Amino acid sequence: MYPIATANPTTGGVTFTSIPQTFTHLQLRIFSRSSSGSAGQSISGSFNSDSGSNYAYHVLGGDGGSTFSSSAATQTNVYFGWSAGTTNTSNAFSNCIVDILDYANTNKYKTVKTLTGIDSNGSGLVGMWISLWMSTAAITSILLNPNNFATGSTVQLYGIKTA
Amino acid sequence: MSVFLQPIQTVTVGSGFPAIINFSNIPSTYTDLLILYSAKTTATASNWDSMYLIFNTDSSQTYNSATAMFGNGSSASSNRDTNTMGGFASSNASGGTNTFGSNSIYIANYAGSNYKSIITEAAPEINSSTALPSLISGLCRQTAAITTLQIGSTSGSGLFSGSIFSLYGILRQGI
Numbered sequence: 001m002y003p004i005a006t007a008n009p010t011t012g013g014v015t016f017t018s019i020p021q022t023f024t025h026l027q028l029r030i031f032s033r034s035s036s037g038s039a040g041q042s043i044s045g046s047f048n049s050d051s052g053s054n055y056a057y058h059v060l061g062g063d064g065g066s067t068f069s070s071s072a073a074t075q076t077n078v079y080f081g082w083s084a085g086t087t088n089t090s091n092a093f094s095n096c097i098v099d100i101l102d103y104a105n106t107n108k109y110k111t112v113k114t115l116t117g118i119d120s121n122g123s124g125l126v127g128m129w130i131s132l133w134m135s136t137a138a139i140t141s142i143l144l145n146p147n148n149f150a151t152g153s154t155v156q157l158y159g160i161k162t163a
Numbered sequence: 164m165s166v167f168l169q170p171i172q173t174v175t176v177g178s179g180f181p182a183i184i185n186f187s188n189i190p191s192t193y194t195d196l197l198i199l200y201s202a203k204t205t206a207t208a209s210n211w212d213s214m215y216l217i218f219n220t221d222s223s224q225t226y227n228s229a230t231a232m233f234g235n236g237s238s239a240s241s242n243r244d245t246n247t248m249g250g251f252a253s254s255n256a257s258g259g260t261n262t263f264g265s266n267s268i269y270i271a272n273y274a275g276s277n278y279k280s281i282i283t284e285a286a287p288e289i290n291s292s293t294a295l296p297s298l299i300s301g302l303c304r305q306t307a308a309i310t311t312l313q314i315g316s317t318s319g320s321g322l323f324s325g326s327i328f329s330l331y332g333i334l335r336q337g338i
Contacts, residue, residue, distance in 0.1 A: 001167045024173075024327070056288060056289065056290040057288065058288060058296045059234065059296070060232065060233060060239055060298070067232070067238075067240075068234070068238070069233075069235055069236055069239045071236030071237070071292050071294065073290045073292065074290060099199065099284075100265075101199055101200070101201040102201040102327055105325065108201065108325065111201065111262070111265040111286055111288050112265070112286070113266075113284055113285075113286035128297075128298060130294065130296045132262065132288040132289060134290060161170055162327075163171055163173045163329070
């Protein structure tokens with residue numbers, strides 16, 4: 001597992017460009033708080049600057065009192081889990097571990113698997129997001145959370161090789 | 164440079180739609196194992212298929228049990244299975260030519276003499292309301308070190324060319 005890039009945004013989003021094609025899998029590790037919006041807002045993004053209706057997602061989650069699931073097809077964003085928001089406890093951030101397998105394979109759509117959670121001392125979310133980017137293009141750039149990362153957030157991109 | 168995940172073996176599925184893939188001669192020098200796979204089966208019965216794991220060629224599955232939580236896009240639920248280490252949702256042929264699911268299987272303390280615990284994450288996403296994100300924890304009540312692993316489709320369906328299974332060892336301090 002090899003570190004490719006780290007971002008420490010103080011505002012706005014994060015974009016990783018020129019992602020090397022020399023790995024088999026990618027992993028994002030996101031430590032996130034938003035400067036706007038409520039608790040538990042989703043972290044949206046895109047691959048290769050594609051803003052078309054080429055994404056879909058499903059969610060499996062729990063909020064400490066009940067479980068839930070939701071989905072949407074033909075979306076204009078990929079999703080990478082939940083972020084803490086302005087109504088969460090101060091200094092609380094979410095965690096997201098995002099796997100993007102076979103990201104450079106030009107015969108496959110790209111399936112994204114995220115384990116994510118945020119606890120806020122009295123409320124919280126834990127769950128899994130899965131997303132699909134309906135493109136066979138190799139992923140060369142990733143945009144995350146346009147417009148609203150708060151100071152203290154970090155996003156790390158890793159490459160994973162195979163034997 | 165890599166200090167955490169060490170690649171051990173990779174199986175890339177070619178032609179012929181094999182029903183099962185094998186990892187053998189797994190070294191006992193790590194603490195845990197991780198399998199990452201991007202795969203699709205030839206089944207068409209629903210929008211996903213189910214995969215299973217076999218330890219040390221013990222296909223009887225008698226010693227295995229699993230607890231699952233999954234969501235179908237409108238509600239979440241949980242169940243338990245005995246005599247299996249399976250139920251890992253995976254993409255199948257109904258998702259279209261280019262759609263492959265993404266899954267991970269973490270196997271803790273695989274070389275120790277305790278029972279073997281696993282946790283899996285499954286992402287068989289398609290552009291539809293029906294997919295099945297799922298989390299499964301499993302227990303294999305066997306004390307032997309794991310030296311071989313097999314993964315196959317519960318339906319007995321084959322694996323599509325381009326499916327890739329990557330086995331990693333998690334390093335411990337001192338290696």
